[in-house]
Amino acid sequence: MSDATFRSSESPEMEFPDQSSFNLSDQFFTFEGWLEGDDPALISPKYQHSQSYMPVVEIGNSNTRTVTHHEGPSSSESGRERKDVKERFAFKTKSEVEILDDGYKWRKYGKKMVKNSPNPRNYYKCAVEGCSVKKRVERDREDPNYVITTYEGIHNHQGP
DNA sequence: CGTATTTGACCAGCGC
DNA sequence: GCGCTGGTCAAATACG
Numbered sequence: 001m002s003d004a005t006f007r008s009s010e011s012p013e014m015e016f017p018d019q020s021s022f023n024l025s026d027q028f029f030t031f032e033g034w035l036e037g038d039d040p041a042l043i044s045p046k047y048q049h050s051q052s053y054m055p056v057v058e059i060g061n062s063n064t065r066t067v068t069h070h071e072g073p074s075s076s077e078s079g080r081e082r083k084d085v086k087e088r089f090a091f092k093t094k095s096e097v098e099i100l101d102d103g104y105k106w107r108k109y110g111k112k113m114v115k116n117s118p119n120p121r122n123y124y125k126c127a128v129e130g131c132s133v134k135k136r137v138e139r140d141r142e143d144p145n146y147v148i149t150t151y152e153g154i155h156n157h158q159g160p
Numbered sequence: 161c162g163t164a165t166t167t168g169a170c171c172a173g174c175g176c
Numbered sequence: 177g178c179g180c181t182g183g184t185c186a187a188a189t190a191c192g
Contacts, residue, residue, distance in 0.1 A: 163192085167189095
């Protein structure tokens, strides 16, 4: 996509082609393009080795909080700005299973039905004590074959 | 028996 | 001010 080459502090030479396939934890994924995000390496170290990032779609609803990247410092003059902007990283995966093993232990804490979509939305939280990383898994409204995953926050611990 | 998951209820923010 | 939507909690349950 626009930025096929994402720079990571851990893997500087990590590059993502516009389209590729790979295998991760018995799951098959297909990279389609980038959407947004900060440092993918912070989300899941396991992904660094497999180059398994495939942000594709914007999952934020129009009437919901806008899922955006980091706002520029100069944009603060507009007034409306979240002081606590948590890192969000959303991507869409073509998978039949929603429980994608990314190396971390997740504990489901909620399920909600999304309006204008028959698909439920699952809320997960990192089971590691002291780690407040949350994960949101939801199926694509029009493409049930796709699973939209949104990571929120940064892991306090290094490894899974 | 211990732990993770489930599911409804509860709460808060925003829109109207 | 009320209602809706989204997010979280927590008791009960299922499961190993």
